[in-house]
Amino acid sequence: MEISNFETNIQAPLGIVNLKEDDKDVVLEQKHAVDWVYRGEGAANLVLAYTGSSHSFIGKVMRIPKAPRNGSPHVRSPTALSTQERLLWRDVDGIVSSPNKEIAAQLYVQHVMSPLLGSEHVDAGMRVLVSREFLESVEKNVICQRPAWRVDAAKADTDRDSVLLLTDHSLFPGGTLNGKLCVSVEIKPKCGFLPFSRFISERNAIKRSITRFRMHQALKLHQGEISELSEYDPIDLFSKCKERIDKAIISLFNTPQNNFRVFLNGSLIFGALGAGANSTSFVISEAFEDALKSVIWADNNLRTKNFLQLVSETVYKSGVLDRLLEIQKLDNFDIEGAVHAYYDIIYESCPVCRESGGDKISQIYTSLHSIPLDESLKIVKDYLIAATAKDCSLIISFRPSEDGYSGSPYNKIHLDATNQIFDYKASFIDLDLKPLKKMEDYYELDKKIVNCYTRMVEAERSIKANTT
Numbered sequence: 426m427e428i429s430n431f432e433t434n435i436q437a438p439l440g441i442v443n444l445k446e447d448d449k450d451v452v453l454e455q456k457h458a459v460d461w462v463y464r465g466e467g468a469a470n471l472v473l474a475y476t477g478s479s480h481s482f483i484g485k486v487m488r489i490p491k492a493p494r495n496g497s498p499h500v501r502s503p504t505a506l507s508t509q510e511r512l513l514w515r516d517v518d519g520i521v522s523s524p525n526k527e528i529a530a531q532l533y534v535q536h537v538m539s540p541l542l543g544s545e546h547v548d549a550g551m552r553v554l555v556s557r558e559f560l561e562s563v564e565k566n567v568i569c570q571r572p573a574w575r576v577d578a579a580k581a582d583t584d585r586d587s588v589l590l591l592t593d594h595s596l597f598p599g600g601t602l603n604g605k606l607c608v609s610v611e612i613k614p615k616c617g618f619l620p621f622s623r624f625i626s627e628r629n630a631i632k633r634s635i636t637r638f639r640m641h642q643a644l645k646l647h648q649g650e651i652s653e654l655s656e657y658d659p660i661d662l663f664s665k666c667k668e669r670i671d672k673a674i675i676s677l678f679n680t681p682q683n684n685f686r687v688f689l690n691g692s693l694i695f696g697a698l699g700a701g702a703n704s705t706s707f708v709i710s711e712a713f714e715d716a717l718k719s720v721i722w723a724d725n726n727l728r729t730k731n732f733l734q735l736v737s738e739t740v741y742k743s744g745v746l747d748r749l750l751e752i753q754k755l756d757n758f759d760i761e762g763a764v765h766a767y768y769d770i771i772y773e774s775c776p777v778c779r780e781s782g783g784d785k786i787s788q789i790y791t792s793l794h795s796i797p798l799d800e801s802l803k804i805v806k807d808y809l810i811a812a813t814a815k816d817c818s819l820i821i822s823f824r825p826s827e828d829g830y831s832g833s834p835y836n837k838i839h840l841d842a843t844n845q846i847f848d849y850k851a852s853f854i855d856l857d858l859k860p861l862k863k864m865e866d867y868y869e870l871d872k873k874i875v876n877c878y879t880r881m882v883e884a885e886r887s888i889k890a891n892t893t
């Protein structure tokens with residue numbers, strides 16, 4: 426379909442590229458909305474996939490920031506970074522002068538996360554200009570596919586003139602060969618290590634032996650966010666040990682929540698769009714086994730097993746999570762240490778130290794308040810980069826290889842059980858810059874998670890004692 430070009434006086438800031446055709450900015454209008462379909466969403470963004478025939482958009486998704494409806498806690502600030510955030514990220518090219526948070530976030534992906542993760546695994550995207558009517562129209566078109574609770578919480582923010590255009594990682598780059606298929610798996614791995622900081626207080630010592638993800642499950646269950654505890658433990662997925670990675674992938678399949686999805690040529694075949702999925706039932710697993718027919722050449726009842734093996738083997742051999750883990754480990758003070766540095770950089774007296782009443786243990790925290798500002802800035806900056814790495818997702822897309830081990834520039838993986846060779850590509854998505862203000866929420870949530878988990882363990886212990 427034809428996309429009209431408009432001369433426009435909206436300038437893209439330094440380092441940010443607007444989509445252009447014939448040297449003019451492309452502007453999407455109401456009539457183009459029909460080509461965009463619902464692909465998914467998280468707390469902050471609505472993601473749409475392109476189904477039209479314009480070469481500029483084939484193989485792309487559009488990421489539209491959401492605006493909260495009344496009463497939602499997810500408040501969007503339309504202004505750019507705060508003074509302290511500008512100080513924190515001042516080394517990032519162009520970020521200090523970025524006109525809004527979305528542009529700042531894009532520069533952050535480009536200049537911070539991409540170099541850390543490897544540019545071959547990251548697409549920072551480009552901006553495309555959109556009219557309000559386009560945004561209103563796509564918002565209306567996809568509303569019935571969105572989870573009801575997401576609709577209640579927020580809507581597409583129609584009050585902006587550009588959105589982000591990204592590579593659609595659920596399709597193979599350059600399309601599928603000779604109509605062959607692309608199967609892709611999306612994993613939200615969460616934090617893959619046990620914290621080791623000396624700033625973790627004795628009463629929270631449990632954090633050193635149980636992963637944040639597993640403890641958070643207890644809180645999510647208690648708050649009714651999930652109906653069953655996940656079998657998954659990130660520590661297995663990041664272990665670099667094949668057997669433990671196998672275990673993690675099988676657990677993700679059994680209890681996918683919002684941590685595991687599979688797409689076939691861009692259509693969801695496993696997991697839930699825009700939300701978490703319940704534990705995998707017999708009916709769901711049968712349907713998935715069937716959906717894999719065209720991808721895995723194995724007898725019925727063996728396709729899922731072989732597919733999960735393919736995923737596990739790829740995670741193991743590619744080492745793609747090793748780098749992610751190193752970035753997550755930039756959080757080496759833990760929130761119990763980093764929160765003190767945070768209050769120093771926002772020039773507020775530290776409520777955490779105030780509440781602990783100057784006891785002996787709290788001296789270790791007081792020491793954090795006497796370090797130079799640059800060191801405090803580094804602690805918080807590293808903490809926030811690690812927070813991005815703990816919340817992003819990995820998409821691995823597979824395509825049956827046309828030419829065995831030669832030819833295409835993509836990585837190859839051999840599935841021994843079926844003697845199939847696949848090209849694969851691994852990409853990270855959702856590498857958003859976390860707002861500085863979130864440090865306060867992180868500290869509160871950390872306390873809540875530990876308390877809830879501790880109470881759950883105690884309750885289990887007393888039930889056990891009463892029944893024996």
Ligand SMILES: O=P(O)(O)O[C@@H]1[C@@H](OP(=O)(O)O)[C@H](OP(=O)(O)O)[C@H](O)[C@H](OP(=O)(O)O)[C@H]1OP(=O)(O)O
Pocket residue numbers: 467468469683812815816857859863870
């Ligand atoms: O705090 P967590 O670990 O629950 O992570 C939040 C995620 O929850 P999860 O536990 O993965 O379901 C949460 O995901 P959902 O909305 O639950 O799908 C968001 O990713 C949130 O990030 P942001 O506020 O959109 O920037 C995430 O917040 P951050 O902690 O990454 O800031």
Ligand SMILES: Nc1ncnc2c1ncn2[C@@H]1O[C@H](COP(=O)(O)OP(=O)(O)OP(=O)(O)O)[C@@H](O)[C@H]1O
Pocket residue numbers: 464465466467468469470471472486488591592593594595611686816818820854855857
């Ligand atoms: N580049 C992409 N290619 C394919 N699918 C994508 C891409 N980006 C996002 N998606 C899909 O859209 C969903 C939501 O995207 P994303 O995670 O960026 O939203 P978010 O609101 O930032 O999430 P969060 O709640 O974690 O902050 C993803 O789970 C994924 O299924």
Ligand SMILES: [Zn+2]
Pocket residue numbers: 764765768775776777778779790791794
């Ligand atoms: Zn303090």
